[in-house]
Each structure stands twice: as structure tokens, then as C-alpha cells.
Amino acid sequence: MKQNNIILNGIAASSGVAIGKVFVLEEDDFLVIKKEISGSHIKQELARLKDAIEKTKVELEEDQKELNKVLGENYAKIADAHLLILNDPMIKNEIEKMINKGTNAEYAVHKVVENFSKTFDLIDNEYFRERKHDLLDVAKKIMRNLLGKTKKSLADLDEDSIIVAKNLTPADTVNMKEVMVKGFVTEIGGKTSHTALVAQSLEIPAVVGLKDITYKVKQEMPIIVDGNLGLVILDPSKETIENYKREYEIQISNKKELEKFKDLPAVTTDGREVILGANIENPEEVRAALRHGANAIGLYRSEFMYMSKKTMPTEEEHYQNYSKVAKMMMPYEVIIRTMDLGGDKISRLGLMNIGREANPFMGLRAIRFCLKYPDIFKAQLKGILRASVHGNIKIMYPMISRISEIKEANKILEQAKEELKKEGKKFRDDIEVGVMIEVPSAAVISDIIAKEVDFLSIGTNDLIQYTMAVDRVNADVAHLYTPMHPAILRLLKNIIDSAHAAGKNVGMCGEMAGDPLYTAILLGLGLDEFSMSAGQIPKVKKIIRSISKAESKKLVEQLFKCTNMQEINITMKKFKYR
Amino acid sequence: MREKNVKIVNKLGLHARPASLIVQTAMAFSSNIYIIKDEAKVDAKSIMGILMLAAACGTEIKLQTEGPDEEQALEKMLEIFNNGFGEEI
Incomplete structure (x- = not known):
């Protein structure tokens, strides 16, 4: 063939x-496209529907036999109900009616089932309301057979x-x-x-x-x-x-070859040493981080705590989770970013009255959400504080856009400390507190912010997308997401210089930090800590060990003379083949 | 056409199992069989229709049959309703 x-x-x-x-x-949801059909195609669509229903019937009968064998007759009744739904004359008639009016079978099934489930949503009684899921299960099976997909x-x-x-x-x-x-x-x-x-x-x-x-x-x-x-x-x-x-x-x-770099320090040929850390989202990833030679957890995305369960994590769960990571990473630092989620993700954890936002990326999320719901925030802070006695933990607030947010968050942190004191629980009073610089407003006032905190960490993913107004997930505009844009380079320089002027360290935990393409630029800008996905550490380390601080500084000077992306790309190419 | 009122006596009301039984019973007749609750009138051969009524224990509904075997259909339907579909009353 x-x-x-x-x-x-x-x-x-x-x-x-x-x-x-x-x-x-x-996927659970099929992408259903509406197609207008006419004439002989209507007959074809009706035949396809009939065929899909017939195939589904065979599948359901097999399910029924299997259930009967494994779980007994009572459970097989579930499949019984599903078979009756499949043959339900009311639903079948509605679907056929829609096809006869000139729509494709997939869309007709989708629309009719959607209408029925809407009606079910209106029922007061929970048991009956939930029956819509039986209908959706059957519809999914029909749809799969219509589309000819095997499970x-x-x-x-x-x-x-x-x-x-x-x-x-x-x-x-x-x-x-x-x-x-x-x-x-x-x-x-x-x-x-x-x-x-x-x-x-x-x-x-x-x-x-x-x-x-x-x-x-x-x-x-x-x-x-x-x-x-x-x-x-x-x-x-x-x-x-x-x-x-x-x-x-x-x-x-x-x-x-890269594995050889694992135990070597990240130091330039002229002796400038930087910290290379790993970004993680759960304790299981610590081992991989260490295996790749991470000397820090530069970003612990605590959102996993909120996403992996159906209930809000408790102070104790926070404590257990962070202690585990802190102990494994000792003596290296672990920077825990406080919850960085939007209300849409949190509402399923039982918080009511959170509406759908038209623009969640610019909405109530991260520190904004935490300040609105201080109890949720405090539970996490108390967990972090308690875990701090087991290692080198630092706190980082995400999505800071103004000074008052830092002050308010610190106030809640102080309350958390007071409560722990009263409860007689141990914690480190001198825990370091830093902020993510990922909103352009924060990047611009980083000189003011640097005086208020112990360290800064640049979140380039959001900083770039907010600065360039580009949704990096949107394939149509993703090419406009350019980390080397003169505006981004200037913002980065401002942040790093401001932090250093205030005597504070500055790290980076966005994608940019882990991309070998940008390592020389970031070194030249004076970045102190690079945090990335563990697998990137050896690649970045290899580059750091092959260049000098002096030449990377020169590269940055050249880049700042460039006025557009083309000049920047040429400068980078020249540097690569220098 | 024949019709008669009947009360739902089983504890759980017209949930999935009784609904299945109603459909299976109704299918045996060629007559149209309807269950009427307040404003809603559904086909007794449609399980989703019956479930949509969300009829709890104690609800009064009207059974309506229409067709060549309407007499026997109504009688059989009344029978399964009255004995609570063989469930706990």
C-alpha cells in the first residue's frame, strides 16, 4: 500500500x-456542525440515524448482558432504562422531524437532546433532574456511532x-x-x-x-x-x-550528553553563577526536578491543590503538601505561589454567587480573588507558614498590579501568623515574601514594588500576553506572542534593574526562562534565578556554562539598539554564530 | 377514548424503574396511552416523557387510552399503578 x-x-x-x-x-463533547440538507440527502440522513440507533442498541444489549453477569439483575436495569431511552418515541420523533426539515443527523440529535436536557434542568426534584444524564449517555453513544468513532x-x-x-x-x-x-x-x-x-x-x-x-x-x-x-x-x-x-x-x-551537566554549577565562563530552578505543580514532580539538577523550586503552582479535588483544600492539606516538597528540596528554596485561579474554576468547590466572567484573564482571579475571599486565602497562608519550619519556603503573590494589593495580602498574612501563635503552632516568622511581576502595571512600578517585598519573580507568559494583547492559546494570533519584542526587553530591564537597585533578587518563572534561545539575553540583563520545566535545566545550563557575562551584556546592548523584530532576529543569529 | 384518575402510591414515585415498567407495559398495546399530570400530557411509551413529569408519591395523575385495545390497556395500566409497580408503598 x-x-x-x-x-x-x-x-x-x-x-x-x-x-x-x-x-x-x-472528548465528552462532540463538536457538532449544523449542515443544511435537502432532497435525497434527507433520506440518507434518516438512514444514517437508523443505522446509528441500531448499532447503539447492539452495544446497549451487550452492556446489559455484561452487567447482568457481573453485577446481577438489578444493575442490568440501568441498561434496561438506556434501551428504553434509545427507543423513546418522543425523542426519536423530534429528531426525525428536524432531519425532515433539512438538518444533518448529528445536529438534530444534538439539538433535540439539548432541548430535553434544558427541560430536565427545570425540575425541582434532584433525582428526576439528574435523569438527563441517562439521556446524555445514550445520546453520546448514538453520536459516536453516527461519527463512526470507536471508543x-x-x-x-x-x-x-x-x-x-x-x-x-x-x-x-x-x-x-x-x-x-x-x-x-x-x-x-x-x-x-x-x-x-x-x-x-x-x-x-x-x-x-x-x-x-x-x-x-x-x-x-x-x-x-x-x-x-x-x-x-x-x-x-x-x-x-x-x-x-x-x-x-x-x-x-x-x-x-546533557545529563553530564546535572551536577555542575550554572556558572558563566567569567564566573557569574545563577540559580536554575524547576517549576512544579505537585510533590510528585520534585524527584524529576532534582534528577535534572534543579537547585530550587522557583515556582510551585499551588492550583493543583484546588483542581484535583472536589472540595476546598484545608489548612492541614496545604501544610502536608508543602511540607513534603520543602523536606525533599532541603536545603534549596521552594517558592510557593499562592492560589492563581479565577472564580470560574473555584465555583465548583462550593462557592456560590460567582458569575461567569466575559474576560476571566482580566477578571477576578489570583490575588484579587484571594483578597475578596480572605478565609480561603488565609487557610493557604497558614498551611504555607506551618510548612516553613520544614525547609526553605518562600511565599509569592500572583497577579499583583498595585502596591495596595501587597499591603492587603501582607495584612492577611499577619493575621494568619497571629492565629497560628494563638493556636500554638510553629512557623517561621521571617518567611520571605515576594511577588510575581506579570501585569504590565507592576512591571512599570517595579522600583516601588521592590522596596515592599523580599524578591521579585517575572511571570513572562502573562506579562507578554498582557503587554502584547495576545492570547497565546489562540492559534490565529499566537505568532504575535514575541518575547524579544523591544517593549518586553525594556520591561524586563526595568524590572531587573529596579530589583537590584533595592538590593533584591529577581527570578523568572515563565517559559522564557527555560527557552535556551533567550538564556544569553536574560544573563545579560542580570537575572539571578531561572525557573523552568525540569527537562529544560540541562539545556539552559549548557548555554550558561559556554558564554561569559561580559559577552551576554554586550548582546543586550546591541539588542537595545534594535528598533524592530527583524533587526533583533539578525542580532540574535549573529550572536549564535559568533 | 377512556380515562381514569389514579394516585401514585409507591414511595419513590415515577422514578426510572417504574417508568421502565410503564413503557414496557404500554408497548404491548396498540392504543395510544397518555399520562396527564396538571398541564402536562406525555406518551406512556416514552420513558423520558414519564421521567419529565417528576411525579412523586401521592401525586394524582390521569390515565388516558385511545385505540382498538383501549379498554384492556387502561385496565392493565391501572393495575400496575395501583400495586405500586411492585415496589415499597
Whole structure:
């Protein structure tokens, strides 16, 4: 059989190449497109519907038999109800009516089921209201049969699997960490999306921003992911596979070479030493951080505490979690960023009256949310304070945009300390407190902020997206997300110089810190600490050890003379091949 | 057409299991069979329709049958309603 060797261009999100088989990760929600149909097509659509219902019936009958065998007759009644829903004349009639009016079967099923579930939502009684889920389950099965997709679950993953999905959520990737996969390919996302971050921390290649990719692949189809060039090749030819096999071998030997840097200090040829830290989101990642030679946790994303459970984390849970990390990292520092979520993510933890925001990135999130709900904030602060006796913990407030927020947050921190004193619980009174500089207003007043705090950490992902007004997840504008833009370079210089003028250290925990492309610039700007996904540490260290502080300073001077991106790119190329 | 009022006597009301039983019973007849609660009139052969009534224990509903075997249909339906669908009353 002839191979098609279809090459698709996306955004490179995590470096490396992988050769494997497609594993399409099913989503709960199908993307349903409305199509107008007429004439003989109506008959065809009705036949497709009938066929899908027939297939679903066979599946449900199998479920029923299986349930009967395993759990007994009473449980099999669930499948019984599902079969009755499938044959429900009211629903079937509505769907057929819509198709007869000229819409495709998928859309008709979707719309009718949506209308019915809306009616169910109005029912007062919880039991009856919840029955809509039975309907949705059945509808999902019909839809899957209409679309001709076979069901796959994460249990079917094997070591050759390359995951292809619309988007990967934190919940998906948590499960995936257990199983080895070779690569990720998603429709949604940019260089700093969640998928990219996870792929980088797992050190597997990823390409994102490939529109409609889930429709172009079939399960088990041979696929190559090139995370260096941002390419995906479907059904690759023999020659292509051979080429990539060679590249894969080079990749492996490079990795081995980088491992040699693990225990060496991050010091320039003229003796300037910096700290290289890891960004983590749960205690399980500490081991990988240490394995790659991290000398700090420069960013502990505490959001995982709030996302992994259905209830609000307690002070005790915070304490246990942070203590674990602090102990493992001793004597190195662990910077815990206080909760950086928006109300939309928190509302499911039982907080009422939080409305949907039109623009959550500019809404009630992070420190703004914490100051509005001081009790939630205080529980976390108390947990951090108590954990501080077990290691070298520092607190960092996210999304600070004005001085008053720091003062207010510190006031709550003092209350937390008072309460702990009264409760007779131990903590370190001299715990250092820093802030993330990720809102342009904070970047501009970093001279004022630096006097109020113990350290600064630059969150470049948000700083760049807020400064450039670019949503980095939006594939259409992601190319405008440019860390070397003269505006960003000037902001970074202002932040670092301001911190140093006040005698404070300044770190960076955004993607930029872990990208070897920018290492020389950041060194030249005088950055003290680089924090990144663990896998990047050896690569960045290799560069730091190969250049001098003096030449990186000169590079920055040259970059500041550039007036546009083209000049900047040329200057960078010259530096690379100097 | 024939119709008769009947009270729901089983403790849990018209939940999934009784609803299934109603549908399976109704399917055996060629007549149209309806359950009417207040303003709502649903097809007794539609499980989602019945569930949508959210009829709790003690609710009074009206059964309506219409067709060649309406007599027997009504009788059989009344029977399963009155014995609480074989569930706890």
C-alpha cells in the first residue's frame, strides 16, 4: 500500500521527535456542525440515524448482558432504562422531524437532546433532574456511532501511542502521567498552553494548534510528531520514517550528553553563577526536578491543590503538601505561589454567587480573588507558614498590579501568623515574601514594588500576553506572542534593574526562562534565578556554562539598539554564530 | 377514548424503574396511552416523557387510552399503578 505522507504544520510546543501510532483521545463533547440538507440527502440522513440507533442498541444489549453477569439483575436495569431511552418515541420523533426539515443527523440529535436536557434542568426534584444524564449517555453513544468513532480509553494506551486530541485538560494529563506516551498533538493551544507545559515536563515532543487534526486521523494510524519544527506527518513514507529514526537517535545521544551537566554549577565562563530552578505543580514532580539538577523550586503552582479535588483544600492539606516538597528540596528554596485561579474554576468547590466572567484573564482571579475571599486565602497562608519550619519556603503573590494589593495580602498574612501563635503552632516568622511581576502595571512600578517585598519573580507568559494583547492559546494570533519584542526587553530591564537597585533578587518563572534561545539575553540583563520545566535545566545550563557575562551584556546592548523584530532576529543569529 | 384518575402510591414515585415498567407495559398495546399530570400530557411509551413529569408519591395523575385495545390497556395500566409497580408503598 502506498503511504500518503501527509505533512501538517502546527506550533512546536515541546521539542523532540517521535514515531508512533495515533491514539485519538475522545472528548465528552462532540463538536457538532449544523449542515443544511435537502432532497435525497434527507433520506440518507434518516438512514444514517437508523443505522446509528441500531448499532447503539447492539452495544446497549451487550452492556446489559455484561452487567447482568457481573453485577446481577438489578444493575442490568440501568441498561434496561438506556434501551428504553434509545427507543423513546418522543425523542426519536423530534429528531426525525428536524432531519425532515433539512438538518444533518448529528445536529438534530444534538439539538433535540439539548432541548430535553434544558427541560430536565427545570425540575425541582434532584433525582428526576439528574435523569438527563441517562439521556446524555445514550445520546453520546448514538453520536459516536453516527461519527463512526470507536471508543478508546486511556487504558488502551501503549508505549507507541501518540495522543491526538482537541485539547488536553489538567484532568486528562494527570491520568496520563502514569502511562508513558510518545507525544502529544492537539487542535487548541500555543507554545505555553497547558499541553505544552505538560509535554515539556514529561520531555516528550508536542505539536499544538493543528486545527481539525482529530478529524484527519484514524485510530492506530502511523504518525510522526516533530516538536522541533512543529510538524505532524500522517501515514509517513518509508524514507520519512528512516530520516526520523536517525533524528531520534541523535536526540537520544544529545540527551545523554546533557545529563553530564546535572551536577555542575550554572556558572558563566567569567564566573557569574545563577540559580536554575524547576517549576512544579505537585510533590510528585520534585524527584524529576532534582534528577535534572534543579537547585530550587522557583515556582510551585499551588492550583493543583484546588483542581484535583472536589472540595476546598484545608489548612492541614496545604501544610502536608508543602511540607513534603520543602523536606525533599532541603536545603534549596521552594517558592510557593499562592492560589492563581479565577472564580470560574473555584465555583465548583462550593462557592456560590460567582458569575461567569466575559474576560476571566482580566477578571477576578489570583490575588484579587484571594483578597475578596480572605478565609480561603488565609487557610493557604497558614498551611504555607506551618510548612516553613520544614525547609526553605518562600511565599509569592500572583497577579499583583498595585502596591495596595501587597499591603492587603501582607495584612492577611499577619493575621494568619497571629492565629497560628494563638493556636500554638510553629512557623517561621521571617518567611520571605515576594511577588510575581506579570501585569504590565507592576512591571512599570517595579522600583516601588521592590522596596515592599523580599524578591521579585517575572511571570513572562502573562506579562507578554498582557503587554502584547495576545492570547497565546489562540492559534490565529499566537505568532504575535514575541518575547524579544523591544517593549518586553525594556520591561524586563526595568524590572531587573529596579530589583537590584533595592538590593533584591529577581527570578523568572515563565517559559522564557527555560527557552535556551533567550538564556544569553536574560544573563545579560542580570537575572539571578531561572525557573523552568525540569527537562529544560540541562539545556539552559549548557548555554550558561559556554558564554561569559561580559559577552551576554554586550548582546543586550546591541539588542537595545534594535528598533524592530527583524533587526533583533539578525542580532540574535549573529550572536549564535559568533 | 377512556380515562381514569389514579394516585401514585409507591414511595419513590415515577422514578426510572417504574417508568421502565410503564413503557414496557404500554408497548404491548396498540392504543395510544397518555399520562396527564396538571398541564402536562406525555406518551406512556416514552420513558423520558414519564421521567419529565417528576411525579412523586401521592401525586394524582390521569390515565388516558385511545385505540382498538383501549379498554384492556387502561385496565392493565391501572393495575400496575395501583400495586405500586411492585415496589415499597
